[in-house]
Amino acid sequence: MNAGFFVQLGASAAAVGALVALAAWAKIARPVSPLDEHKAREMLAEEFPGRRIDAVWVASDGAGALARSGGLALVLCRVGDGFAARQIPWAQAIAASFRDGRLRLNLADVAAPTAVIALPAWPPKDLAA
Numbered sequence: 001m002n003a004g005f006f007v008q009l010g011a012s013a014a015a016v017g018a019l020v021a022l023a024a025w026a027k028i029a030r031p032v033s034p035l036d037e038h039k040a041r042e043m044l045a046e047e048f049p050g051r052r053i054d055a056v057w058v059a060s061d062g063a064g065a066l067a068r069s070g071g072l073a074l075v076l077c078r079v080g081d082g083f084a085a086r087q088i089p090w091a092q093a094i095a096a097s098f099r100d101g102r103l104r105l106n107l108a109d110v111a112a113p114t115a116v117i118a119l120p121a122w123p124p125k126d127l128a129a
Helices: 003-026 037-047 090-094
Strands: 055-058 064-069 072-079 082-089 097-099 102-106 114-118
Touching (some): 037 064, 037 082, 064 114, 082 090
16 A cells, blocks of 8 residues: 555545535435425425315325315325325325325325325315215
């Protein structure tokens, strides 16, 4: 081992340290604030412009929401440090598995395969399928 090896090792260690410090400073993967109905409607309007939203159900833990828009269900679910927005047929949302206060929606998407939304009851009694 010669002096060049130690210089390269030191430079590499300094570069890795600088990247770790930058990630810590940038607060990457910061926590996301929970959804409320206003924020869910705002996000849905941004993701699905022009769609009329008939009703919105927000998860009790704020980690997701489900909205009805005609024959479609618009889904917001937490993925990483943000939210993913997807649409599925309303009939699929009505038929989704509901167990222990959790609605499990199969989104059939590689990036967000399943949405789990904590709701007090499902399907809703006040809106016909």
